[in-house]
Structure formats: C-alpha cells, structure tokens
Amino acid sequence: MCTGLVVTLSACSAEDAPGGKAEPLKTVxxxxxxxxxxxxxxxxxxxxxxxxxDWVKPFEERSGCQVNVRTVGTAQDVYERMSGGDFYxxxxxPSEAFGRLVAADGLAPVNTRLLPSYKSLDARLRGLVKQGDExxxxxxxxxxxxxxxxxGQAQPASWGAVFDPGESKPHHKRIVWRDGPHAIASAALYLKHRKRSLKIRxxxxxxxxxxxEVVSLLREQRPNVLSVWKDGIQSIEAFAAGDAVVGMGGLHELDVLARGGRPIAVAAPKEGVTGWYAAWGINPRVRHPNCMYQWLDWVSTPEVQKQVAEWRGVSPADSRACGLLRPGFCTAYHVGDRAYIDGLVFPRIPDEECEKDSECADWSDWTEAWSSLG
Structure with a gap:
C-alpha cells in the first residue's frame, strides 16, 4: 500500500494504482x-x-523544490523515456508525441483547478490536451x-512547391524541409487535396x-532538397545566404530574417498549414507531485511565458505575456490572433477508433518512415 503523502497522485508505482493509472492531485x-x-x-x-x-532559480527559491532536468533533442526521445518507465x-x-503518450497511458490527468494560471492559457491549446473530461x-x-x-521568386500557391518533384522543379536543390514528423503531416495535408482517392481526413x-503514399512522395522528392533542418538557425542561414528560396519554416525564422532585411515572406498554400504545440505533462509514476504542480503553475505565468517566448522564439500560450514582450512580438507571432490559430491543423489525441484500428499508423510507424528517408 502506498502511504506517506496527503495527495492522491503520489510516488506509487503503476502496480499500486488501480488499473495502472494515477488519479489527479486533489490538493497541493x-x-x-x-x-x-x-x-x-x-x-x-x-x-x-x-x-x-533564468526562470529555474526563482522557482526553486519560492517553492523549495530543487530542479533537476535532463534535456533531450527530439520528440521520439521524450516519448521513449516517458513511456519506458524512466522516473521523471x-x-x-512536443505535440507530435503528446497524443500517443496519452494513448499509451504515459501521462497522468491534471487537476487544472489547482493551477490558477491555467484558465488564462489559449482556449484552442487547452482543448488539444483534453480527452473527454480529462x-x-x-x-x-x-x-x-x-x-x-x-x-524574388514566384509566390507558391501550394505545398507542392516543397514536396512535389514536378511542381518544385524550378527550385530543385534550393528547398529546405523541417526535420521530423511535422514534414510528414504537411506532405499529407498536400496529398489530402492533391490525391483525394487516398481519403485522408x-x-x-x-x-x-x-x-x-506520403513517404513515397517524400522519398521521390528527397534528392531535390537542399537540407533538412533540426534547428531553426539552419533554415535561417540557408535563406539568408540565398541557398534556399522555398521551404518549411516557422514564425521565429520569418521574424529573424525579416528583422535582418532578408526578402522572405509567407505563402498561403491552398491546402492549409499545420501547427505544433508543446505542453507540460505529468508522469503517472510522479515522485514529487506537489513540486510538479507548483512547476506547472509557475511556467504558466505571464512572466515565465514571456521569457520562454523570447528565448525559444515561440508563441506563448498565454496572451497576457504580450504586455511584457518587446513591441511587435505578439503581432509577428500571431499571439491572441483567434482566426490564425483556429485555422491551423494541430496534432490531436488519437481517437479510440483509430487506436483500435490495426490499419492506423502508430508513432513507431511515423518515426521509422521518416528515418528511412535518410
């Protein structure tokens, strides 16, 4: 029996919790x-x-929780460590791993009533991390x-300028891709409209x-691609040097290039645009639940959101951070732009129908497929 803490979500092992699932914390x-x-x-x-x-030391001082962090490079790393029993x-x-972790019981439910800052986070993002009532x-x-x-180039009207060997021919070897499964999703968005017989929803x-089918298209196109970037600085350097003229990028890359005077713009592909998010989650085997809940609330405050946005070059989840960020930041990053964020196609938690379908490609299929492209 697990004892010693006044909270429900505690340091119990999965075997101690009924059905192997932890209950949300009831009080901090x-x-x-x-x-x-x-x-x-x-x-x-x-x-x-x-x-x-530095937003760690102030947290340690106010909470009494000493933070130990392991930094990894990819969504796959996060998925494997959180689903493999490591005691974080x-x-x-990252969003591409989030839903699969939920489906694999690799994340515990969060009692958001214990997080005063939570209700100020963007409503669309809050919806993406929910499944049913949890x-x-x-x-x-x-x-x-x-x-x-x-x-200086003709404005592309389709993702075909990046993924289709025929449509992209005028700028072969001057194309950049983003590394990882997001490239697969963007190419799938293209094929959803280009090849309707695939019935991609x-x-x-x-x-x-x-x-x-998506990987076959990417494999055919891969020799025509200049580079596949892991860090946004690689995309920035390729566009800044004039080596790349079209490709995948983000708001940070666009912002840096624009402020540097580079003639780079965003096209509006007719197929739409995919989005990503990153969210903090709790290990079902959490050992320090009270400290974890204090951290969840801390990183949701406008002050920390502001620091993360500036340091990482990302859109904060809380638009209140805009009052602390440099002028123009939130306009450039579409923070609080309801129409913009609602128009993005985000990863979501897989529905039960997909999870039960043997034909539904799982996370390992995606990562293996991407790795096969070289």
Missing part, C-alpha cells in the same frame, strides 16, 4: 524538495548560457509549420497505406 501539499524534469532545449533555463535567462516527475512534451497537459508554447519563400492520423 508540502513541497517534497525535489523535481525531476525531462525537456526539449530552451524550456528549462537557469542562466547557464545567459545569466539573464514530468516532461515538456486534461493531460499544460500548454507552454505553439507555432506553425509555414511555407516560406524568397520574394486528418494529416496527423494516417492509415498505414496513407502513410506509405
């Missing part, structure tokens, strides 16, 4: 003194790279996977047959 009690986090780069900063960029109290989970995460940031182009929920 005394801090346990430690907090073990898993994160992508730039979301848990304590002044190592820049002394002025929580993780910053909330499984706290949105931290978001962005869009944009079609960027050099204004959701570019983030593909059957194995649909995934094969």
């Amino acid at each position: 009690g005394a801090a346990e003194g430690a907090l073990n986090l898993l994160s992508l780069p730039g979301y848990v900063e304590e002044g190592f790279e820049d002394r002025s960029v 109290d929580g993780a910053l989970v 909330t499984y995460g706290v949105p931290a940031a978001w962005g869009a996977n944009l079609l960027l182009f050099e204004t 959701d570019p983030y929920a593909l059957t194995t047959g649909q995934l094969d």
